[in-house]
Amino acid sequence: AQSVTQPDIHITVSEGASLELRCNYSYGATPYLFWYVQSPGQGLQLLLKYFSGDTLVQGIKGFEAEFKRSQSSFNLRKPSVHWSDAAEYFCAVGESAGNMLTFGGGTRLMVKP
Amino acid sequence: DGGITQSPKYLFRKEGQNVTLSCEQNLNHDAMYWYRQDPGQGLRLIYYSQIVNDFQKGDIAEGYSVSREKKESFPLTVTSAQKNPTAFYLCASSADPWPQHFGDGTRLSIL
Numbered sequence: 001a002q003s004v005t006q007p008d009i010h011i012t013v014s015e016g017a018s019l020e021l022r023c024n025y026s027y028g029a030t031p032y033l034f035w036y037v038q039s040p041g042q043g044l045q046l047l048l049k050y051f052s053g054d055t056l057v058q059g060i061k062g063f064e065a066e067f068k069r070s071q072s073s074f075n076l077r078k079p080s081v082h083w084s085d086a087a088e089y090f091c092a093v094g095e096s097a098g099n100m101l102t103f104g105g106g107t108r109l110m111v112k113p
Numbered sequence: 114d115g116g117i118t119q120s121p122k123y124l125f126r127k128e129g130q131n132v133t134l135s136c137e138q139n140l141n142h143d144a145m146y147w148y149r150q151d152p153g154q155g156l157r158l159i160y161y162s163q164i165v166n167d168f169q170k171g172d173i174a175e176g177y178s179v180s181r182e183k184k185e186s187f188p189l190t191v192t193s194a195q196k197n198p199t200a201f202y203l204c205a206s207s208a209d210p211w212p213q214h215f216g217d218g219t220r221l222s223i224l
Binding site: 034 | 117119146153154155156157158161171203205211212213214215216217218220
C-alpha cells in the first residue's frame with residue numbers, strides 16, 4: 001500500500017527566508033505527486049503536481065518541487081517566504097491504477113515577521 | 114465561476130441522529146470524493162464515485178453512506194453508527210482523475 005510521510009509537523013521561518021518542506025512517499029510504480037495548501041477552516045488548494053517529465057515542477061504562488069526517484073521524495077521549496085504563506089501544507093500521492101489519493105499528515109508553516 | 118459548493122459550513126448532530134452533508138459541483142467532473150480530516154492525521158478517504166449511480170468505499174466508510182443520483186451531486190450521510198463524527202469533512206471532484214479539486218468543507222460537531 002502506498003504511504004506518504006511529512007516528517008515535520010510544524011515549521012517556523014522568518015519572512016523573506018527560504019523554505020523547504022519535506023515529503024517522502026512509498027509506492028511501487030511511478031507516482032502521481034501533489035502538493036496542496038490549506039488555510040484555516042478552508043478547503044485545499046492545489047499548488048503543483050508531478051506526473052512525468054521534468055523532475056522540477058513549478059507551481060502557483062512562487063512554489064516549486066523536485067521529484068527525486070532515488071530518494072522517494074518530493075520536497076516543496078520557496079526561495080522567499082511571505083507572511084501570507086502561513087498555512088498547512090499537504091503532500092499527496094496518487095496510484096496510477098485508480099483515482100485514490102493518499103495524503104501525508106501535513107506540515108503547519110508559521111512565518112515570523 | 115465553476116467550483117465545488119459544500120453546505121452547510123457548520124453542522125451539529127445530536128446523539129442518535131443522522132445528518133447529511135451536501136456537495137455540489139458545476140465543473141462537469143465525473144469523479145467525486147469525500148474525505149474526513151482530523152487534526153494531525155491528514156485526510157482520509159470515506160467514499161468515492163467515478164460515475165453516476167456507482168460508488169466505492171474508501172478507507173473509513175463505516176458509519177457513513179452516500180448516493181450519486183446526479184453527476185453534479187454527491188451527498189454524504191453521517192449515520193448514528195458513526196460513533197466519533199466530530200471532524201472537518203471535505204468534498205472533492207476530478208476529471209481525469211487528476212488533480213482533485215476541493216470544496217471549502219463542513220465542520221461537524223456533536224451537541
